[in-house]
Amino acid sequence: MTVKVAIAQINSVVGALEANANLIFDYASQAKELGADIVVTPELSLVGYPPEDLLLRAGFYLEADKVLNSLAQRLAALGDLHVLVGHPHQVDDKHYNAVSLLLQGEVVGTYHKHALPNDMVFDEKRYFDSGNEALVFEVKGTRFGVNICEDTWNHAAPSMAKNAGAQVLLVPNGSPFHMNKEALRLDVMRENVSAHGLSLVYANLVGGQDELIFDGNSFVLDVEGQCVAKLAHCQQQLRIVEFDGARPLPTECAAELSVEAQVYQALVLGVRDYVGKNGFPSVLIGFSGGVDSALTLAIAVDALGVDKVRAVMMPSPYTADISWLDSRDMAKRLGVRYDEISINQCFSAFRETLSQEFAGLKEDTTEENIQARIRGTILMAMSNKYGSIVLTTGNKSEMAVGYCTLYGDMAGGFAVIKDIAKTLVYRLCAYRNSLSDVIPERIITRPPSAELRPDQKDQDSLPEYEILDGIMQRYMEENQSRAEIVAAGYAEADVEKITRLIKINEYKRRQAPVGIRITHRAFGRDWRYPITSKFRD
Structure with missing residues (x-):
């Protein structure tokens, strides 16, 4: 018996809980009309991602619980549709990045994210505690496990889901864009999920949130790690993928795009x-x-x-x-x-x-x-x-x-x-x-x-941009030392000039407006160098 899984690649707005709930309900309704059995929404889809210090406010959790329960009741009208919704979850004095399974008007299961990223643009350990349990549920004879985003970037959480009986891993994501990120995701998922013999449904957020861009590009991998479905880049989209047991049936894959x-x-x-x-x-x-x-x-x-x-x-x-x-x-x-x-x-x-x-x-x-x-x-x-x-x-x-x-x-x-x-x-x-x-x-x-x-x-004041950009990328994005950059073929005088200018202009960049991040290391959230510093590499 086949199971139809819908990926709801949606654009949630941070803090707009009621509007996000309406968006989830609309996509779930469309999925139901298309015969879906399961709908997977992105990480923290109910509240938007990342909520940052909103997560330090008790009222934020209370409102999220209220809206989540209201959404569950509304979804009862869609019968036996299983809907996974991401939300923050407080249990006693613990706070979790969670996803709950909503079915027939009830919250029937909740999964707490295990691996909390704390590098680059992420600082989830500031807000959340780690979960340590699996969530697996069965639909028409196929067993589906749940992970959240970073959980799948190592073996532990997928292995736990597998040991709990999962055949297919459903993964809500809030994975931001940078150049070449799509290929990186596929490689990591194959290494850490496909290696366990699990099929994968990767449902990513889409939209802009301050400097972060969430690009969508949700996808489905079969147990061999072959991509059998891929959603659009930087667009909201709903996609139904049919599973014959644990095997996803191939469907449309969005066209590959150039980096530009x-x-x-x-x-x-x-x-x-x-x-x-x-x-x-x-x-x-x-x-x-x-x-x-x-x-x-x-x-x-x-x-x-x-x-x-x-x-x-x-x-x-x-x-x-x-x-x-x-x-x-x-x-x-x-x-x-x-x-x-x-x-x-x-x-x-x-x-x-x-x-x-x-x-x-x-x-x-x-x-x-x-x-x-x-x-x-x-x-x-x-x-x-x-x-x-x-x-x-x-x-x-x-x-x-x-x-x-x-x-x-x-x-x-x-x-x-x-x-x-x-x-x-x-x-x-x-x-x-x-x-x-x-x-x-x-x-x-x-x-x-x-x-x-x-x-x-x-160029009266600066080296040619090909030289400047090469030095900047190596020093700022790849953390190479000046000696390493010189060894790569750049003139020592150019390397000294550019790295010195990067250092002494930190005070300017701190006063610059927020801007869009498209590399794996941008000035802003990724780059936290002191203005007052005498260290020279």
Whole structure:
């Protein structure tokens, strides 16, 4: 007798318990209509993931219990449908990351997560206690066990489920995206689940939560570790997979995407959810005619539509003609609202105001930064007036070495490409233009410049971006020492310069807006270096 298991790859909102319960009920209802026997929702699907310090509030657990029980009663209308729902669970003075089995109006079983991740973006040991028991239930003669996310990243919890009689492992997940994460998940699941002779249903969350992106990409593996079903990247989706005993029958697998496509879609999802979930009516972008702001503008329009995006060009005395010509061209291609507000008058006023104070001193980065800060002030004034959030346009390479201005180009509410190295910026522009030609070619091919002094180029101050990005990746993302990086072929002077700049600009990055994470180590939650530190590797 076959069993139909539904994967509900849903986009929960942290703290929106009633709305999340409604979403789960809607997906369960659709699954029932399709003949499902079991519905698997993602990790902490009832409350959103990660709830962080909401988990320190007693009222959060009380409300979660109340909504969970109400949802169970509503699901009774769906008959003998088994629904797995993730939620926080308090038992006496213990707190657990849990998933409960809801059936015929009751909570008939609860599993507590065993392995609590405490690295990278995770700090679950701050909030939860570890469980130590299995949960196995039978449907039509097939026995299904439950694990939660990190439990399957070692052998212990899958082995316990197997010993308790499980033939198929159902795994709710809140597994965030980074490049190459999908292949890593498959490899680990084969090593730690398929090795026990278990089939696997991996149900992952989808959506943006602050800097984290949950990419979905849920999948099903048979006992040999072959992928027989895969859901979409960065989209909500419901998928029914039929089991003949413990053997899943092959069904549709979503198309494999290039790295650039995966990242671009993740950025679009991140912008859409950050703006939408936080209730901003629209966004503002300071558009320079450069490649970073061009990519940010394209992402914003794809995420929100042209009616919610406004591009503002703010030329200075050093803005090249091709910058505003290319800006106008791209805005026209996208159909987005575009305005030009000159900062010349404001810049002259600042110079005049400070002329006596700075008498006899040469112009330097002080005057460059004044221009950036004028632009930041204008954008934030418009944000205050219209309620729009400012999307900043700085990339990871610039953030790493401090090639950015506090209260200037760093001013804003959400940093879209904060974790995108400059070399990847160019690849993403090429990818976006492969869909439709929206970024003028000259924006991509011209030498990058902040245009804050005559004939300025980024490489006047920095190594070529291929070199900068390579050193940054090895030092910041892979934790290699300077000696190791030099041994890999990079010039010692470049390595010394870049690693020194990364260190001394920590104070700037601490004041940067939150931004989307797409690498396995981003500045922010992954990177917790002291500002005040004399250590040098």
